[in-house]
Amino acid sequence: MSKLCPNIILEGTRLTHKDDLTLFVQEKELLQKLVAESVLPTLVLDISDDDIPAAADKIADWMEETGGLWAK
Numbered sequence: 001m002s003k004l005c006p007n008i009i010l011e012g013t014r015l016t017h018k019d020d021l022t023l024f025v026q027e028k029e030l031l032q033k034l035v036a037e038s039v040l041p042t043l044v045l046d047i048s049d050d051d052i053p054a055a056a057d058k059i060a061d062w063m064e065e066t067g068g069l070w071a072k
Contacts (some may be wrong), residue, residue, distance in 0.1 A: 041066045 022033050043062045047055045063069050 041068070 043057060045055055
């Protein structure tokens with residue numbers, strides 16, 4: 001299991017009610033399926049609140065917890 005190349009999924013993409021969400025939903029479902037099948041450590045991150053500093057902190061904390069900040 002590689003600690004140097006984790007999967008990070010960003011949720012909360014802004015789309016308007018006029019957008020056709022079909023392709024977006026299909027691609028998101030495919031990506032979630034592929035990530036679920038991956039042996040890589042995965043972080044699912046909801047950024048719908050637009051709190052980028054908090055998201056960056058969550059990513060850094062997760063990388064520290066999983067050993068992703070240091071090469072072996």
